[in-house]
Amino acid sequence: MEYQVKNISRDNFEQCIKCTICTVYCPVLSVNPLYPGPKQAGPDGERYRLKAPEFYDKALKMCLNCKRCEVACPSGVRIGDIIQNARIRYDRHPVSLRDRMLASTDEMGSLATKMAPVVNTMLRLKPVKAAMHLALGIDSHRTFPAYASRTFEAWMKSDAPDQTRFSRQISYFHGCYVNYNNPALGRDFVTLMNAIGYGVRLLDRERCCGVAKIANRLISQARRDADKNLGAIRAAVADGRPVLGTSSTCIFTMRDEYPHILGLDNADVRDSILLATRFIHQLVDAGNIRLVFRNDWKKRVAYHVPCHMQRMGWAVHSLELLKMIPGLELIPIEPGCCGISGTYGFKKENYSTSQAVGAELFDSIRSAGVDVVATDCETCKWQIEMSAGVPVANPVSILAEALDIEATRRANNL
Numbered sequence: 001m002e003y004q005v006k007n008i009s010r011d012n013f014e015q016c017i018k019c020t021i022c023t024v025y026c027p028v029l030s031v032n033p034l035y036p037g038p039k040q041a042g043p044d045g046e047r048y049r050l051k052a053p054e055f056y057d058k059a060l061k062m063c064l065n066c067k068r069c070e071v072a073c074p075s076g077v078r079i080g081d082i083i084q085n086a087r088i089r090y091d092r093h094p095v096s097l098r099d100r101m102l103a104s105t106d107e108m109g110s111l112a113t114k115m116a117p118v119v120n121t122m123l124r125l126k127p128v129k130a131a132m133h134l135a136l137g138i139d140s141h142r143t144f145p146a147y148a149s150r151t152f153e154a155w156m157k158s159d160a161p162d163q164t165r166f167s168r169q170i171s172y173f174h175g176c177y178v179n180y181n182n183p184a185l186g187r188d189f190v191t192l193m194n195a196i197g198y199g200v201r202l203l204d205r206e207r208c209c210g211v212a213k214i215a216n217r218l219i220s221q222a223r224r225d226a227d228k229n230l231g232a233i234r235a236a237v238a239d240g241r242p243v244l245g246t247s248s249t250c251i252f253t254m255r256d257e258y259p260h261i262l263g264l265d266n267a268d269v270r271d272s273i274l275l276a277t278r279f280i281h282q283l284v285d286a287g288n289i290r291l292v293f294r295n296d297w298k299k300r301v302a303y304h305v306p307c308h309m310q311r312m313g314w315a316v317h318s319l320e321l322l323k324m325i326p327g328l329e330l331i332p333i334e335p336g337c338c339g340i341s342g343t344y345g346f347k348k349e350n351y352s353t354s355q356a357v358g359a360e361l362f363d364s365i366r367s368a369g370v371d372v373v374a375t376d377c378e379t380c381k382w383q384i385e386m387s388a389g390v391p392v393a394n395p396v397s398i399l400a401e402a403l404d405i406e407a408t409r410r411a412n413n414l
Contacts, residue, residue: 013043013082015075022069022079027337028062031356035062038069041086042079049086056090062353063087064341065215066307081260088219088261098136099216102343105208106225109180112147120146139351143386145181145378152183156202160190166199170279171236173229173245173254176208177378188400189246189276195408196280196289201241203232209250212343214261223262229254230266237272244276246396248376249342251275252308275309275376277395281317284324291324291399292407298327299371301398304361304384306377307337318376318395325402333373334364340383355387362388374398 022038023029029037036045041060048055060083069079101108112119122128123144133140152174163169170193178186190200207229213222233243233254245251254273258264266273283289303322305315322328339357344350365373365388373384373392381392 012075012077013046016043016073016077016079017075018044019074021072021074025068025072027066027068027339027357028064028353032062032353035059038063038079038083042069042082043077046082046086049090053090056086058091060087061091062350064307064337064339064344064357066337066341067311068307068337071310078260084214084261088214088217091217095217096137098138098347099343100218101136102138102346103212103216103218103221105176105180105212109147109176110151113149113151113180116147116149133348137348138346139348141351142346143382145177145382147180148183150183152179152186153202155183155187156190156200160187160200161194163190163194163199163201166194166197168197169199169201169239169241171201171203171233171241171243173203173206173209173233173243173250173273175245175247175250175378177247182378185246185394185397188394188397189244191405192276192280192396192400192403193244195403195405195412195414196283196291197409197412197414201236203229203236203243206232209247209253210262211249211253211257214253214257215342215344219262223264226254226258226262226264230258230264230269233266233269233273237269242272242274242279243269244274244279246276246376246394247378248275248306248309248312248314249379252312255312275312275314275317277321277376278314278317280399281321284321290408290411291321292404292411293325293327293402294404295326297325297402298329299398299402300329300331300369302331302333302365302368302370302373303395304333304338304365304373304375304380304392305335306375306380307341309376318374321399322374322395325399327402328398331368331370333368334360336361336364338380338383338387340379342379345379345383354383358383358387365390372398 026038028035063083067080129140132138174186193200207225210222210226258266309315339354345354374395384392
């Protein structure tokens with residue numbers, strides 16, 4: 001007779017068997033003994049918090065939300081979600097000005113791009129960093145990503161090649177990073193998709209995926225943005241266009257955090273929200289498209305698996321595409337969390353933990369002697385470039401750079 005569990009909590013903490021595997025895989029606990037660990041902070045603590053909110057422990061703020069505990073859990077307990085939801089429900093402290101600024105990626109990005117040269121210069125000055133450290137609590141050691149002078153959306157609307165000429169179309173969730181910081185990645189994505197016969201459309205009034213607002217407890221704002229994104233995604237899917245992204249964290253947030261953290265049902269479109277490398281690799285694997293690469297392109301590349309990518313189980317797609325490039329020598333590195341976790345590593349109370357978490361990864365990268373590190377997460381890029389001193393690129397940009405565009409078009413009868 002099949003046994004069915006009924007009346008369990010939303011994050012199924014009752015399924016925890018207290019095996020403590022999650023504590024072994026927690027990157028924070030290994031460097032910060034003040035953190036109680038995922039088992040105690042998650043399912044164990046939840047049993048008490050449901051009795052009385054006073055059992056909430058401010059140490060839960062030390063959690064990276066890397067989801068490595070969930071990957072390790074043999075019972076499928078959503079430990080990271082339990083901790084996230086506890087912070088949202090029980091932390092009564094007002095959200096600080098710093099956290100609001102770090103979480104307001106669209107607002108800050110739209111302002112910064114209008115005066116990018118000035119903003120970029122100011123953010124590099126030691127006196128400015130010291131002032132932000134004292135006044136806002138943004139660690140003075142942290143390097144900020146540079147802002148572009150022109151957004152990706154502006155390029156798409158005025159300078160991108162005509163996308164309507166392609167019979168097959170996708171919609172692109174570019175995210176804040178591509179729009180305000182790295183439009184070149186968006187252009188590389190368009191180049192790559194066009195080479196295999198797909199036109200690229202922007203989503204209607206795209207907003208930030210919400211990961212920074214969720215992490216900083218701005219839940220009503222995150223839910224507002226998520227509602228708008230889901231409306232735009234539903235319109236694209238109804239028109240026959242899957243929604244692709246180049247950020248593993250953005251895709252993970254829209255697929256998994258919307259229902260689990262924000263309580264928004266996305267079941268009707270979840271399977272149509274995909275990472276670009278997964279979409280392309282599946283087309284190649286099915287024999288539907290061919291990729292042809294340049295003979296003169298050669299680089300030593302290490303691939304770093306972002307934590308949220310590991311949670312989705314999709315790293316294989318980026319890796320397999322990179323392995324197809326004849327001139328690419330893939331150098332193995334010791335896997336691990338980089339420690340930045342979005343806005344977490346910018347906060348002065350978290351900076352030392354953030355750097356300690358990523359220390360082994362940085363050493364592994366430096367000793368590998370690679371030309372570039374490939375990763376699908378933008379904040380991993382910021383952390384590795386700052387802490388390991390090695391250039392980092394999204395696999396999509398590496399593929400676009402190594403691709404023989406004309407030969408690929410001919411191979412796909414375009």
